[in-house]
Amino acid sequence: PSLSYSNSKNNARRPRVMVVRATEAAAAQAINPDIRKTEPKVVDSVVASELSKPLTPYCRCWRSGTFPLCDGSHVKHNKATGDNVGPLLLKKE
Amino acid sequence: PSLSYSNSKNNARRPRVMVVRATEAAAAQAINPDIRKTEPKVVDSVVASELSKPLTPYCRCWRSGTFPLCDGSHVKHNKATGDNVGPLLLKKE
Ligand code: FES
Ligand code: FES
Numbered sequence: 534p535s536l537s538y539s540n541s542k543n544n545a546r547r548p549r550v551m552v553v554r555a556t557e558a559a560a561a562q563a564i565n566p567d568i569r570k571t572e573p574k575v576v577d578s579v580v581a582s583e584l585s586k587p588l589t590p591y592c593r594c595w596r597s598g599t600f601p602l603c604d605g606s607h608v609k610h611n612k613a614t615g616d617n618v619g620p621l622l623l624k625k626e
Numbered sequence: 627p628s629l630s631y632s633n634s635k636n637n638a639r640r641p642r643v644m645v646v647r648a649t650e651a652a653a654a655q656a657i658n659p660d661i662r663k664t665e666p667k668v669v670d671s672v673v674a675s676e677l678s679k680p681l682t683p684y685c686r687c688w689r690s691g692t693f694p695l696c697d698g699s700h701v702k703h704n705k706a707t708g709d710n711v712g713p714l715l716l717k718k719e
Contacts, residue, residue, distance in 0.1 A: 581674030
């Protein structure tokens with residue numbers, strides 16, 4: 534097919550390219566999508582002497598259905614994003 | 627300025643629009659930008675009986691310069707992104 538068009542000053546018919554910079558997008562991104570979003574800051578406390586099990590994993594991925602405990606959801610997050618996050622393990626000793 | 631062009635089946639000269647869906651972008655985002663990225667999964671252990679101070683904050687924002695401890699960097703992250711994350715406080719009791 535033949536094609537002809539005149540030059541125009543604003544280049545309106547040039548193909549448009551949008552560049553999204555991944556690093557800038559990451560820097561601006563919230564890491565907690567859902568948990569207790571009405572709280573200004575989600576802070577949790579654990580009293581060490583009250584731990585019931587020998588080992589209790591606490592979530593640091595903000596994807597757990599049992600937050601602040603870890604329910605293994607970090608595995609899905611890591612697979613989906615290439616991330617490498619995991620829980621904090623509290624040991625009673 | 628005059629403009630004429632032929633129709634083509636692949637619509638190559640139509641203005642191109644790229645839609646970036648914010649929710650999908652967020653879902654695909656890693657939350658740990660820098661910490662121990664050579665490890666497949668960053669897991670830390672704390673033995674409760676070995677806590678030295680009455681209160682020790684542990685980082686859940688993946689921005690701390692003293693990870694796994696919290697150094698207050700969650701404040702900057704929350705301001706920059708509108709997020710609401712904070713540490714896990716371990717209390718010796
Ligand atoms: S579910 Fe969040 S660290 Fe395991
Ligand atoms: S520095 Fe990460 S939670 Fe405080």
